[in-house]
Amino acid sequence: MRTVTELRKSMYEPGKGTWYNATFTVDDTGKITADFDYDNPAARRHGQRQRARHRGGAYNELMLKDHTTYPRDPENLPDGRHARTGSSAWTEQRRAST
Secondary structure (H helix, E strand, C coil), rough: HHHHHHHHCCEECCCCCCCEEEEEEECCCCCCCEEEECCHHHHHHCCCHHHHCCCHHHHHHHHHHHHCCCCEEECCCCCHHHHHHHHHHHHHHHHHHH
């Protein structure tokens, strides 16, 4: 897990952010491929049941922590992300980062 966390951190680009999800595939020959998803936080990617589990403060705190650690410009946020984290929290975080 530490290696994946380090990879995510190393792929961060200021203003763009970093990926939310990664899929690593190993084929029959041992070749590894990777796909990085910058647009869909995990709860959005795994369907309605998963989203319902993450409603409320814990998910919002996780998203705000992610944005604090890997800030994105507003145009690089997935639809509704700042709404889920709370617009006042979004505004305060943006002020603190400038």
